[in-house]
Amino acid sequence: MAEFPPMTHVAVTVSDLERSTRWYRALFGSEPVLDEDETTGGFHHTVFALANGQLFGLHAHPGGSDCAFDERRPGLDHVAFACRDRTELESWCHRLDDLDIQHGGIVDAHYGSGVQFRDPDHIALEFFAPPA
Known part of the structure; x- marks a missing residue:
């Protein structure tokens, strides 16, 4: 294969x-x-x-639906954009602040770190960096 x-x-x-x-x-x-x-x-x-x-x-x-995005329904959960490391992740966090885009701050987990935010249609987006 x-x-x-x-x-x-x-x-x-x-x-x-x-x-x-x-x-x-x-x-x-x-x-x-x-x-x-x-x-x-x-x-x-x-x-x-x-x-x-x-x-x-x-x-x-x-003629599309006027239903709001909800990641709990079948379909898309979120889209994640890759960052090389935590430093790049922090810079994207600052960029979101500069654009006045609300986000949840950096959340660390054993599998990596991410910052979540939403677009105007409430679609879930994330910047993600692998663990250090």
């Missing part, structure tokens, strides 16, 4: 594409590389390029 392939992209569904694009633009510190209205596919998406060739997409579906 071949080695399991790496993840290329994550796409989350948002309720207000314009609002979420502004929010993620500030978080990522970059402009989207794609903004496309898939009229045949029935959705509009905006895509950001992250490190190592990974992509992070925002999808808006016409």
